[in-house]
Amino acid sequence: MAEYPPSLEKLLHELEKLPGIGPRTAQRLAFHLLKQPAAVSQTLANTLVEARTKLHPCKDCFNLTEKDLCHICTMSTRDRTALLAVEDPSDVVAFERTHEYHGLYHVLGGTLSPLEGRGPQDLTLDALVARVKGNKNFKELIVATDPTVEGDSTALYIQQLLKGVPVKVTRLARGMPSGGDVEYADESTLLKALEGRREI
Amino acid sequence: MAEYPPSLEKLLHELEKLPGIGPRTAQRLAFHLLKQPAAVSQTLANTLVEARTKLHPCKDCFNLTEKDLCHICTMSTRDRTALLAVEDPSDVVAFERTHEYHGLYHVLGGTLSPLEGRGPQDLTLDALVARVKGNKNFKELIVATDPTVEGDSTALYIQQLLKGVPVKVTRLARGMPSGGDVEYADESTLLKALEGRREI
Numbered sequence: 001m002a003e004y005p006p007s008l009e010k011l012l013h014e015l016e017k018l019p020g021i022g023p024r025t026a027q028r029l030a031f032h033l034l035k036q037p038a039a040v041s042q043t044l045a046n047t048l049v050e051a052r053t054k055l056h057p058c059k060d061c062f063n064l065t066e067k068d069l070c071h072i073c074t075m076s077t078r079d080r081t082a083l084l085a086v087e088d089p090s091d092v093v094a095f096e097r098t099h100e101y102h103g104l105y106h107v108l109g110g111t112l113s114p115l116e117g118r119g120p121q122d123l124t125l126d127a128l129v130a131r132v133k134g135n136k137n138f139k140e141l142i143v144a145t146d147p148t149v150e151g152d153s154t155a156l157y158i159q160q161l162l163k164g165v166p167v168k169v170t171r172l173a174r175g176m177p178s179g180g181d182v183e184y185a186d187e188s189t190l191l192k193a194l195e196g197r198r199e200i
Numbered sequence: 201m202a203e204y205p206p207s208l209e210k211l212l213h214e215l216e217k218l219p220g221i222g223p224r225t226a227q228r229l230a231f232h233l234l235k236q237p238a239a240v241s242q243t244l245a246n247t248l249v250e251a252r253t254k255l256h257p258c259k260d261c262f263n264l265t266e267k268d269l270c271h272i273c274t275m276s277t278r279d280r281t282a283l284l285a286v287e288d289p290s291d292v293v294a295f296e297r298t299h300e301y302h303g304l305y306h307v308l309g310g311t312l313s314p315l316e317g318r319g320p321q322d323l324t325l326d327a328l329v330a331r332v333k334g335n336k337n338f339k340e341l342i343v344a345t346d347p348t349v350e351g352d353s354t355a356l357y358i359q360q361l362l363k364g365v366p367v368k369v370t371r372l373a374r375g376m377p378s379g380g381d382v383e384y385a386d387e388s389t390l391l392k393a394l395e396g397r398r399e400i
Contacts, residue, residue: 003271003296004293005254005255005264005265005266005270005271006266007247007250007251007254007255007266008251008255008264010247010250010251011247011248011250011251013247014243014244014247014248015244017240018229018232018233019228019229019232020225020228020229021229025220027290027293028219028220028290029218029219029220029221030251031288031289031290032218032219033218033248033251033252034251034252034255034264034289035288038252038253040217041248041249041251041252042249042252043214044214044215044245044248045244045245045246045248045249046245047207047210047211047213047214048211048214048233048241048244048245049241049242049245050207050210050211051207051208051210051211051230051233051234051241052233052234052238052241052242053238054205054207055205055207055208055234064205064208064234065205066205066206066207070205071203071205088231088235089231089234090227090228090231093204093227096203183228184224
């Protein structure tokens with residue numbers, strides 16, 4: 001029966017929608033922000049809207065960027081013979097953290113999931129195929145979707161799509177624990193998985 | 201060397217300022233929000249600014265409210281002989297959750313802390329004294345500041361301020377927390393529990 005003022009109730013409701021934020025955490029965050037000067041809330045609100053407005057997918061790889069092409073696609077030092085397909089932009093960050101992969105990326109936007117109603121048209125698969133077919137430089141495509149049923153079938157689907165195209169399609173080694181999440185894997189696990197990748 | 205676009209960097213920076221939000225959690229929240237439709241970020245930003253703008257301290261008890269008086273102060277069913285002083289509005293919520301306290305509250309706005317530069321003028325102590333002195337209904341003031349050095353000395357300070365005023369000033373009981381473990385309780389808690397022991 002703890003009754004909150006309407007605006008606080010609404011704020012708690014919005015905060016609780018965030019992943020990993022339960023009622024207690026939402027309450028702690030809300031009361032913290034309400035205790036701070038109004039400028040703190042205003043700044044947080046502004047950066048949130050600004051980020052969501054300015055950021056959009058890179059024209060080539062669909063990573064998040066404020067420009068046409070992301071900072072990785074425009075880097076002259078990247079190895080343009082290797083392409084690494086990931087589910088989300090956060091996975092790009094995870095691989096960059098290993099400091100060992102120097103090729104390009106392709107952000108798929110998730111995995112195929114009939115259960116959740118995500119088919120090939122919901123991912124950037126057409127763009128991936130066009131990109132690989134249209135660029136003779138690519139020697140290898142590493143499919144780094146999560147080691148889950150959806151991730152595996154998406155990898156297999158990509159391999160089918162590229163049959164006959166002269167590019168080696170590989171999959172991350174199962175150094176990764178099944179059911180895990182690329183985004184949260186530590187650097188060492190990701191490195192082992194990169195090193196042990198195998199042709200599909 | 202994970203390089204983010206500037207607006208994402210700024211968002212992560214703001215999120216990491218929140219209590220209990222580290223770099224990984226900030227990243228998870230940011231990428232989650234960026235994946236959602238723009239309306240989600242906009243709504244969160246709006247509710248945040250709206251809450252911070254609309255909410256202010258209750259005229260009587262300094263709890264958060266959108267009106268002059270908070271919903272507890274205006275409730276006709278509350279016991280107007282009991283006053284419970286807490287550090288923050290979130291503590292009011294905690295006591296309301298017990299469904300057993302039916303009196304009024306007074307939100308102090310923190311504790312006295314010479315180390316952090318918080319003196320009596322930074323709390324609502326003047327208002328508390330005026331409130332207790334100006335209202336002959338109050339029979340008891342329960343000081344429910346945290347059981348810490350600062351909370352204890354704030355309670356003692358309040359007791360001094362109200363010397364000679366015909367109101368009973370009490371402090372929350374000290375002892376073992378429900379569901380606690382004697383083996384892991386710290387010395388101070390065990391001492392207080394011993395001191396305050398009661399006949400079964």
